[in-house]
Amino acid sequence: MNEQVEQLSCQELVELVTDYLEGALPEEARLRFEDHIGRCGACKIYLEQMRQTIVVLGHLPEAALSPDAERELLQAFRGWRSG
């Protein structure tokens, strides 16, 4: 009954980070993941960096439509309405 739960290596853990953040890990795998994070400072930093990356991505400005292109589309919309 004292069988050792097989532990994740750091190299294995980094491949599971997205599944973890997306809530897609099965219960047992999630517990192993969190157990590793609780004991490994480097992986904890890695996970934090992934989270920070996502936050910064969310603050990138979006590519806007050029005013010319927007005018053309609005013209098409007017044509559609009257046609």
Next chain:
Amino acid sequence: MGQALAEEKLLESLRAGNEEAFRELVREYQPSLVRVARIYVSNQAAAEDVAAETWLGVLKGLDRFEGRSSLRTWIFRILTNIAKTRAVRDGRTLPFSALQDPGRVPEAAVDADRFLDPEHPRWPGHWAVKPEAWPEDALLAAETRDRLTEAIEALPATQRAVISLRDIEGWSSEEVRNALDLSETNQRVLLHRARSKVRAALEEYLKEAGT
């Protein structure tokens, strides 16, 4: 439900010829349309053409749109059809295999040489070169954002589309799957690879900037 109701209202305005409603719709979706089009066509200009053609297709179909899918899904289906036709016309091979089965070609999230050997007697697969905490203020700097944009541009088109919709535009994974016609697993594999590469690019940049 709130979303369905909002969509109903929007459709009503569009059909009534409300220009402001159309302008808003275009502004909301244009960046994503161009990003997704880039999966199929070779450059930015062609992708913008495809997006413009999509809007014309949307107008043409609007009166017949019955709301059996969400408006967003419907718009992206139009886009995908136009983009595929264009890709065939331009003689491009579509990256279908990449979309359907990204797991076939393995790709490490972090270079293997950052880790100790998996057969290491004491610390198998542990970090050899550990990641170091990033300085918060550098993360928010304008230059960091430029680097981030470069890193996204450098991604394969399918990965770029997934990370753009999911993390830049803030779509749910289900919405991304529907728009790109991906399985749940493949969506996640593509997202994982894209995020991992962007993180690595940030790490490299912040290390340079810090020394």
